[in-house]
Amino acid sequence: METMVGLKRTHRCGELTLEDVGKKVTVMGWVQVYRNLGGVIFIDLRDRSGILQLVARIEDGEEVFQKADMVRSEYVLAALGEVVKRDEDTVNDKIKTGRIEVRMSELRILSKAETPPIYIEENSNVREEVRLKYRYLDLRRPDMQRLMELRHNVCKIARSYYDENGFLEIETPMLQKSTPEGARDYLVPSRVHPGSFYALPQSPQLYKQLLMLSGMDRYYQIVKCFRDEDLRADRQPEFTQIDLEMSFVNEDDVMSINEGMMKRLFKELKDIDLKTPFRRIPYQEAMDRFGSDKPDTRFGLELKDISDIVANSEFKVFTDVVKKGGSVRAINCKGGDAKFSRRDLDGLVDFVKTYRAKGLAWIVIGENELKSPITKFFSQEQIDGILSRMEAEVGDIIMIVADKNEIVYDALGALRLELAKRFDLIDKNSCDLLWVTDFPLFEYSEEEKRFVAKHHPFTMPKDEDIPLLDTDPAKVRAKAYDMVYNGTEVGGGSLRIFNTELQQKMFEKLGFTKEEAWERFGFLMGAFQYGTPPHGGMAYGLDRLVMLLAGRDSIRDVIAFPKVKDASELMSEAPGTVDEKQLAELHIKLDLPEEKN
Template sequence: MGESIYGLKRSHMCSELGLSNVGEKVTVMGWAHKRRDLGGVIFVDLRDRSGILQIVFNSAISEEVFKKAESIRSEYVLAAIGEVVKRSPETVNPKIPTGEIEIMVSELRVLSKSETPPIYIEEDSDVNESVRLKHRYIDLRRPDMQRNFILRHKVAKIARDYYDENGFLEVETPILTKSTPEGARDYLVPSRVHPGKFFALPQSPQLFKQLLMVSGFDRYFQIAKCFRDEDLRADRQPEFTQIDIEMSFVNVDDVLTVNEGFIKRVFKEAMDIDIETPIKRIPYQEAMDRYGSDKPDIRFGFELKDVSDIVADCGFKVFADAVKNGGSVRAINAKGCGAKFSRREIDSLVEFVKIYKAKGMAWIAVEENELKSAITKFLSEDEIKRILERVEAEPGDLICFSADKNDIVYDSLGQLRLELARRLDILDKNEYKFVWVTEFPLYEYDEEEKRYVAKHHPFTSPMDEDIDFLETDPSKVRAKAYDIVLNGVEIGGGSIRIHSQELQSKMFELLGFTEEEAWARFGFLLEAFKYGTPPHGGMAYGLDRLIMIMAGRNSIRDVIAFPKVQNASCQMTNAPDVVEIKQLKELHIKSEG
């Protein structure tokens, strides 16, 4: 049994003590991180959320306290009372903030004992993630994990302060809401009092925040919990958190300007990093043409170059056929890679692009006096000359080509430029490059459903000059939509919304909804639009993704306290789990399991 804390009050967190406290009697509490017994003197590194402090037990000062200290083991929870003393110069530890002092303990209480933990409490542990997640409460004791959550707290506080100062009201929207299928699958919650009917957990507060604009709130803000029943990746979870905002009487510039202020503020206050504003803006089509991605990493070059016009009638059938069939031929100049990469490494790049449905990858290695390639014999001297000029080739360069449908060309070369950057180790985690991607397509064609679907969501406003294409050619309609991208990761996005009932109804119609279906699913929104709706727009940041990048982590599981794993389960609690038959009967549900 641990000793009672009754009568003790912690005076300081571990890292709060320094030379200015020498001579003071203090009470500190925390976990025993390390223990060193030098015979007659025992040193214990005491750890709490703030850091590590050395406490000392000397048998010459108190035999009773020393004997008690002999029983201390790793992760025992301790309360220690003693005097702050200055360390001798040769024992100073410059690696920790408290390294110039220590506590000479006069009273010790063991508040809780611990078995040997399954995880050692250390920075950047290489313990298997499944073990870490099963014992998450121990994993979270690690200093690097605690720093992640201190950072997360700071960012959330800065967000609240910033948006409050800019006139936003924090309003909580419902967690139990109506299922409005469009996008990812909903998590459904059966209703006990309405047999056969279900609530849905919100994929976002989208419709409610639009209704708050109809209500005249003008500027809304929320740190909102959202839920999507979808397959997981390193940056996805079934439940996640958004920094969610909406504004009335605004255009795209207004929304982007307010949010650039937030980005600048959060990086300065949380990390002391100055972000240059205004942030660069790139239209969607330009992003695809230059980077092969709508979330481009602009920390490095290797931009795509379209050479379709040069090779449209060339003797290399793969190139000529791609252009003839409505696709394109594009190239990346991997600067210096012709000299750096072996033939085996180049062949591995050919295999790499096949992951992204490319049939292969043609290439030209540029040397001082010759070109090494299997395709140059099919090209004329003029075609080769123009290609080299287009990609600005120099000796030592490697030119990589993709020829296919545009989406395959974009995807394969977009991923190839990232792979080249990884292999060359030119991605700097301490560099933060933001870009706005704007003017997204309003629609994209779903090959499985054989119809157009909303690229973002069905409440996004088309660009004014493209409205005429809604009826004639939906593929040409651009949206007043924008994403903010950091180092190749989309950390947020939004749009100016439709605020006309007529246009919103037309949007539903073009997405394949009958009038009855539209009113059944979204009637409360359409009804609200009858009563004076201001022009409005907004966006949401993925808080988890943002913190992941700021903390330099590779997975959002490292910045979510109790995350789910790949199959959307919790390894610590074993959720989801079976429930009692009685509970199912109350919900009018029969289980087939």
């Protein structure tokens, strides 16, 4: 193989234009396509900036021509030559450099390549498992490189914006104390403290609050976070946050500064002028109307509560649910009668069952009659009430779920999204940004038989709801807010508790004794004793935000080296075993289950 000795790249492939015609240049990159047409050889050379056509003509020198005839796909080349204008019949307007080419005077093969196991081409349809196994090849594809560039630009704009608004970028530790409350921690054993463990941070939450106690006033960080939890398309065991915290602020201050950041992102990346302030929808309204705390409001199909209408009907399924404190809610699929067969409706019954609903009742509004297995249980007044509330017209289908509120919300919330997808009700070009506010401070865990924090234990309750901490914790609302973009949460935050007594009461409601709270969070509780400013903040899921800006469906597409569903990395085969010596140094002895035959 040849070397770069004596050479220096003068231009990247995609940077050359008609203005460079006549210049002597040196370009380097990978071979995309090779074509030998007899007395002339064309090579498409690719680097991150684009593709450039190289030409070797036999009359320009046999050495260059013969070497050009040796190259193959993905060889790495260095080429010297003159930029010339293409003949009109060979112009390629599909690429930036399609009106020029480089007529080579010298060619060096810097590295040969085996035939790659995947095609290096735009929008490859190769199976994802294969792409991830050979991720270093997958990342050569122009569309993947554009995604990495988009991610870079999001970070660059965020850094610039927060800097202009008085924030300091401050790093927080990767090796922290484990404070389990939420997802599982990734634990790191300490060699010098046998039997003790660090935890990788699920977020910089405690440290950024301590930075506010330290008088830093405004902090941000683009930071890795880790959670040992089950994966899905938009979740990874290690992910990146744009994290920030501010002192002496209220909810409006935090939301306003972040609306400005999103406005900057959309303008610079998509040339879209977002209207601010964003809409705000209280949590309970979002659940009641859309069945979701991250509502997609780009289409209708809103939920309506018909519990009061059917509470005294003869349909025992509905009446029993209402008596037990549940609800009966419905959505109106406009024009659904022309779109759905009976088989389709049966399929939707199975669909809602995946969300724990026991079934799906339906009423088809015909020209002169209603088609439904349940209308016989209702009086004419009750039927008229349902039709009126659902704003039903001929051809509509009313779809109803009755159960505990959380099941009804989950099932109908998912059903409205499924119907919107099936009937193409969503404008893919719209940018629907909004805030969901006034979240519950607690949610009850049936598994643990106790209240757990809806967000985290340091979230400030609404001032007017603080008395309810002692009498009715389930009704306490938080000073918390989530930013939602086209039906996906892209960030969230809250104002924080800054009073020691209130923080202790919060821990009590979460089931911690005073001793347990100090054992887990003592360094924060102790710091509160030395003057704590009111503060609050927010964190964006960077991976998810870039995914949405790119119009992709999986965050794996916008992470250079992602994990798959079982938290392994196919390329490096992580996680892997380690030597006995390494384990001994950490005072660890494995007790693994015996492998099954």
